[in-house]
Amino acid sequence: MTEKDFTEADRYYDAQKKVKEIRGFYEHLTVYVLCNPIVIIVNYMTSPEYLWWIWSVMGWGIAIVLHGLKAFEYPPFFNRKWEDKKIQELLEKENKRRLESNHGNKFE
Structure with a gap:
């Protein structure tokens, strides 16, 4: 395919x-x-x-x-485009939090 x-x-x-x-x-x-x-x-x-x-x-x-x-x-919050954007935003926030958490642990 x-x-x-x-x-x-x-x-x-x-x-x-x-x-x-x-x-x-x-x-x-x-x-x-x-x-x-x-x-x-x-x-x-x-x-x-x-x-x-x-x-x-x-x-x-x-x-x-x-x-x-x-x-x-x-309304824009009901469509798929908004959902995809929000998912991406949450994933980026989580990745940033993990990166900061891991970075902090290396210096201890």
């Missing part, structure tokens, strides 16, 4: 993974849209004096928004 083939395979795998993430978001959104009317109806039928459905819709709605942001990589 050549380097080009490997790169193409990686790109295909990444694209396939991204499509699955987006599909997962749409499935989550569909369940949200279909279930919340049922939650609202149950609330009005069982305890109309207290509208608890608002908390359910709001809580689940926040989860939907966060899922969508992650699926579409809207």
